[in-house]
Amino acid sequence: MKQAHEVFMDYLRDNGLSMTPQRAMIVDAFLSEEGHFTSEELFTKVRQRDPAIGLATVYRTLKLLTDSGLADAFDPGDGVSLYEHNYGHEHHDHLICIVCNRKVEIMDAEIEERQRQLARENGFELQNHRMLLYGICPECDEKGGH
Template sequence: MSNKEQEVLEKYISQHNLKITKQRRAVLEAFLNCEDHVSAEELYKIVSAKEPKIGLATVYRTLSLLTESGLAAELDFGDGQKRYEMNYAHEHHDHMICTECGKIIEFHNEVIEKLQEEVAQKNGFKMTSHKLDLFGICKECQQ
């Protein structure tokens, strides 16, 4: 586990008069090791394999802390299940979501980024953040 992410979480927790627990550290470590956009239930399965006494509610609460502290981003791809991805010290990217298999493809396109900025500027809109999610059918599901 990266010391930087642990420091961010511990600082956030102490500022809010909470305690850093073994369970919270276990959730953070499992989250940092996830390559995918993980749901709370998926993360719970990973963490509980190493920490059998951990509860699903602890995973939900810790994911909330990770999101509030800026370590995680909460994503909603319209499938009724919130997913989480690393947010700390990660480059901005957008997503393509397959509506058949649920595959999530991350991408970054400078032309799209520039167009979004131009649209905002033309409309006198000060953009503070944005996200772009494209829904469709991936190459594998089209075959």
């Protein structure tokens, strides 16, 4: 598999865009993040390396990352987008604790198949989907359930 960095370079080239020091640094910071993170969290990390980089550039680069297929963005429900790596990672959805906000990655082949089938039954060509399950995690259930 191609390196993530290479995928980004290819995307830039194919779209007539240039690699810049800022983009390189933001992509590096992005790739070194783990799990889910907000644009602000990435911005903070980027700022630690170069305080001159602006928030707008982080947003712009996150869009490039998303469009290039390296990043996946989703809104867990509070209006603040979360980003995560989407290259070399299996597709998954999320199970979210409504108390502590913990997010567990979930995946079910049967659901995925039924989704495709549902779309097909309605004559739709399925492109994408978003599934969020909300519940109370074991730890919070234990603490709160007395």
